Amino acid sequence: MTTIGIIGSGNIGSTVARLAVAAGHDVVLSNSRGPHTLQDLVSELGPKARAATAAEAAAAGDVVVVTVPLRAYRDVPVEPLAGKVVIDTNNYYPDRDGVFEELEDGSTTTGELLQKHLPQAHVVKGFNNIWAGHLGDLSRPAGSADRSALPIAGDDEAAKQAVTELFDSLGYDTVDAGPLAENWRTQRDTPVYVSPYGAYGQLPGTQASTQVVREALAAAK
Numbered sequence: 169m170t171t172i173g174i175i176g177s178g179n180i181g182s183t184v185a186r187l188a189v190a191a192g193h194d195v196v197l198s199n200s201r202g203p204h205t206l207q208d209l210v211s212e213l214g215p216k217a218r219a220a221t222a223a224e225a226a227a228a229g230d231v232v233v234v235t236v237p238l239r240a241y242r243d244v245p246v247e248p249l250a251g252k253v254v255i256d257t258n259n260y261y262p263d264r265d266g267v268f269e270e271l272e273d274g275s276t277t278t279g280e281l282l283q284k285h286l287p288q289a290h291v292v293k294g295f296n297n298i299w300a301g302h303l304g305d306l307s308r309p310a311g312s313a314d315r316s317a318l319p320i321a322g323d324d325e326a327a328k329q330a331v332t333e334l335f336d337s338l339g340y341d342t343v344d345a346g347p348l349a350e351n352w353r354t355q356r357d358t359p360v361y362v363s364p365y366g367a368y369g370q371l372p373g374t375q376a377s378t379q380v381v382r383e384a385l386a387a388a389k
């Protein structure tokens with residue numbers, strides 16, 4: 169079993185934490201306001217969860233999930249993430265995050281921004297294309313006929329393999345979308361973004377198989 173550090177414990181961070189604890193992993197949660205504000209969530213999750221600072225969650229995790237509003241990505245601690253597998257869930261919403269010219273002009277991607285901030289980490293884009301409600305709802309054991317798939321993108325094959333194994337334990341198949349530079353294929357308003365898993369905000373979700381995700385990635389323009 170793995171210890172998963174979580175930087176950002178909102179919609180996605182708390183959903184990943186619930187799936188991880190259900191799968192038998194340990195989780196270390198963090199946010200911007202401090203561990204004392206996460207006590208209700210930690211109590212709900214039970215003995216496999218604890219709250220810490222972002223730097224402590226980064227240091228504790230075998231795999232670390234960065235799931236903060238994009239505008240806050242530069243606050244993610246750098247040194248404790250050196251050499252680690254980092255899953256980047258972040259999406260760009262200029263109304264929320266402010267305007268990032270390099271994203272507006274397509275010269276980089278959200279995943280590459282975090283990788284540049286964390287030069288010694290192995291960043292893998294993942295969890296960014298599914299609404300948190302569907303992420304919690306569509307998890308299925310390996311081999312289930314109605315299992316869904318999630319795309320990943322990253323430059324380090326070993327890191328992608330580690331994330332694939334983690335996703336498998338959390339209830340999802342994985343489709344490799346290629347290097348981090350290809351993560352525009354999973355960004356906002358692409359075919360694989362949110363809609364394959366159902367309507368945003370509506371439960372239950374609908375299965376998005378490996379084939380559905382592969383075709384949606386290929387259809388991205």
Ligand SMILES: NC(=O)c1ccc[n+]([C@@H]2O[C@H](COP(=O)([O-])OP(=O)(O)OC[C@H]3O[C@@H](n4cnc5c(N)ncnc54)[C@H](OP(=O)(O)O)[C@@H]3O)[C@@H](O)[C@H]2O)c1
Nearest residue numbers: 176177178179180199200201235236240243258259299300
């Ligand atoms: N919501 C979704 O369904 C969904 C789906 C896919 C991807 N995403 C993307 O995933 C990211 C997180 O989304 P979300 O909906 O989970 O956000 P959220 O519910 O607003 O939660 C954000 C979390 O990040 C924490 N945070 C903010 N600034 C931080 C900092 N400087 N250091 C450490 N933690 C910080 C917040 O802590 P405090 O509350 O203490 O400030 C909060 O726990 C976003 O980039 C979003 O676009 C969201």
